[in-house]
Amino acid sequence: MHSDFLVIGSGIAGLSFALKAAEHGTVIILTKGEALDSNTAWAQGGISAVLDEPLRAEGDTYDRHIEDTIDAGAGLCKEDVVRQIVEEGAASIDDLVSHGVHFDKDEKQSDQYNLGNEGGHTKRRVLHSKDTTGYAIASALIDAAKEHPNITLLEHHFAIDLITTGKLGAVTEDRVLGAYVLDEASGEVNIFRSDRIVLATGGCGKVYLYTTNPDSSTGDGLAMAWRAGATIANMEFVQFHPTCFYNPAATGAKARSFLVSEAVRGEGGRLINGKGEEFTYEHDPRGSLAPRDIVARAIDHEIKKTGASCVYLDVTHKPKGFMQERFPNIYNTLLKFGLDCEQEPIPVVPAAHYQCGGVSTDVNGKTTIRGLFAVGEVACTGLHGANRLASNSLLEGNVVARRALCAMMKSYPPNHPSPSSPPIPEWEVGDATPLDEQVLITHNWDEIRRLMWNYVSIVRTDNRLLRAAHRLRNLRKEVREFYWGFKVNSDILELRNLVTVAALVVDCAIRRKESRGIHYTLDYPDKVDSYQRDTELRRF
Missing domain, CATH: 1.20.58.100 (Fumarate reductase/succinate dehydrogenase flavoprotein-like, C-terminal domain)
Structure with a gap:
């Protein structure tokens, strides 16, 4: 199959790029499961952005958001990248709204967004749709993609490996030619041909026993890029979310890894130990609202010091009905496990959450292989440094998707004749047999x-x-x-x-x-x- 653009992944990064690219040519989106099986769809808290006046929080500025991001990144953020992404946040929010994404509005001022706060942010700048923000974004973008005549969305298509001139033995500059793709329904492996490929496959949380990520997060795009010869950066920085529900009655990892959004702490939730003590202040003056790396280590230290199985996130001091209104998904999910969080604290432990490193790219998502771009969690742009600031992930995926298309159109316009390519060999099964065990x-x-x-x-x-x-x-x-x-x-x-x-x-x-x-x-x-x-x- 041939297309002007090939997108691998169906989260905010891949979908945002595809919707922009479809105005310039044909786009195929591949996803190995269902389109909604993405980290984007699982995101609860929201998307951070300094909005245009008068929508932003009083006193908030681009510089404040930049400073918060760099502070969380522990000296490894690239300031020019941070600035460019932060300053394009408001425009990227307008894009999402144009595709039908609805963010919560202020009850008293219907023309204002209800902005949330999360760890590491010094101002309220997190837009949200209750506590299922990612689902609201993903479902709206998927609907828009399915309606576009230039976009073909293929579910249950697993990209196996990238095809490059280097892999085919060409001596010219290494560039991307396409991908071998498994059609999971038929078991056949087909060639998808494109000189412009975007990896938007998300992260690798399933490499750990306990994770907040969906089962699809197995680092596929990163592994493909590595095998193709792309540069990889900063993979030692895997972020652990501090507050994942711990169910002592369950033996499976799935029940223990239900995410309790950082926004709960942003709205006044307090981390306490079994004695009811707010132990996080021993590690940082910001307490429960310190950046994630500090809070996760504080919890890990408290668990090891006391021998407890977990710590607790306490919201029982909030007014009755607050959790049901602001965090209905979290509240109702906890009820299914027999816990009313308005009556008793939530047992929590850290779990693998976000891959801050990835395929090395510039701020436009451009990798070290010609024609190959990486956007979103699979990429390492320099925005997150050594630790991601809460809710900057959806921001990065959306902004860099816009920038990637602009860069791609300048360097590899679809109407420009592609250089001659060596023939791509068909997939060979050889002597391989079906897996029997x-x-x-x-x-x-x-x-x-x-x-x-x-x-x-x-x-x-x-x-x-x-x-x-x-x-x-x-x-x-x-x-x-x-x-x-x-x-x-x-x-x-x-x-x-x-x-x-x-x-x-x-x-x-x-x-x-x-x-x-x-x-x-x-x-x-x-x-x-x-x-x-x-x-x-x-x-x-």
């Missing part, structure tokens, strides 16, 4: 996630990292045998990507001999000036 896959999947949780999570040591690296080398060999020995299916492909991403996280973490942002190691507990730089990896 699913237990081989599930065992390795479980081992990777437990290994990463135990050795490479909130607090690290050299010894743990080296043990993880050693075991992952062996696991990669085993997974390689699965990949080449059996016919590909989604389980094999996800496992292949998962072990690749796990190794990249560990390799980056080993290289950073300091503690900065969300990378904290007991062997090097302080920041070191010489490490105030990106950790870059490239496959040769």
Whole structure:
């Protein structure tokens, strides 16, 4: 199949790009599951933006948002990137509204947005749609994409690998040609041809045992870019969300990883221990509203110090009915687990939440491979640095999608003749046979996630990292045998990507001999000036 633009992923980044690109040519959007199986659709809190006057909060400015972002990023944010993205936030919000996204308005002033507050922000600047903001955005953009005549949205199509001139042995500049894609319904692998590809596949939360991410978050785009030869940066910075519901009656990870939005703390929720003490002030004067890395470590420290299984998020002091009105999804989900959060505190633990590193790009999403762009969580633009500021993720995905199209149209306009390309060989099955023992896959999947949780999570040591690296080398060999020995299916492909991403996280973490942002190691507990730089990896 041929298209002017090929988009892999159906979150805010991919959909926003596709809707813009469709005005200039044909667009195919590929997503390996349902279109709503994305981190965007699961986002609760909102999208941060300094709006135009008079819609912004009193006293808020671009500079304030920039300062908050850089403060959270612990010295690794690229200030020029932060400024460009922050200053284009209001325009990107207008785009979302034009596609039918409805953000909550102020009850007293219907022409004003009801702006929320979250950890690390010094002003209210978070737009939201109750506590299902991401779902509101994703569903509106998907509807718009389905209605556009130039967009083809293909669900259950799993992109396996990028096709580049370098992979085909060409000696000219390495550029992208297309992708091999598994049609999950038929089991056939097809070629999707395009010289303009956008990776918008989200993050890699499923590399950890406990995560707030959907099951689709297996780092597929990152792994594909790595195998294609793109530069990867800062994968040691995996953010752990401080407040995920902990259900002591459940044995499965799913119940424990239900996200309780940071916006709950922004509206006055307090983190307390089993004795009712607000322990976070021992770690930062901002208490429960400190940036996520600080709060997550504070919780981890409190749990280890006391031997408790969790800490608690207390909103019982709020007026009756507040949680039902402001956070109806959280309130009702907790009720299903038998907990009325207006009557008793919510048990919470940290869980893997967001990938701050990724495919190295500029502020326009341009990677080191010609014609390949990466947008959203899969990319590392320099906005987040060593720790993402709350609600900056949806902002980045939306703004960089706009910028990516502008850059792409200048460098690779669809009406410009493409340089001659070598022929792309058909996918060969060879002697591969259908997988006959699913237990081989599930065992390795479980081992990777437990290994990463135990050795490479909130607090690290050299010894743990080296043990993880050693075991992952062996696991990669085993997974390689699965990949080449059996016919590909989604389980094999996800496992292949998962072990690749796990190794990249560990390799980056080993290289950073300091503690900065969300990378904290007991062997090097302080920041070191010489490490105030990106950790870059490239496959040769």
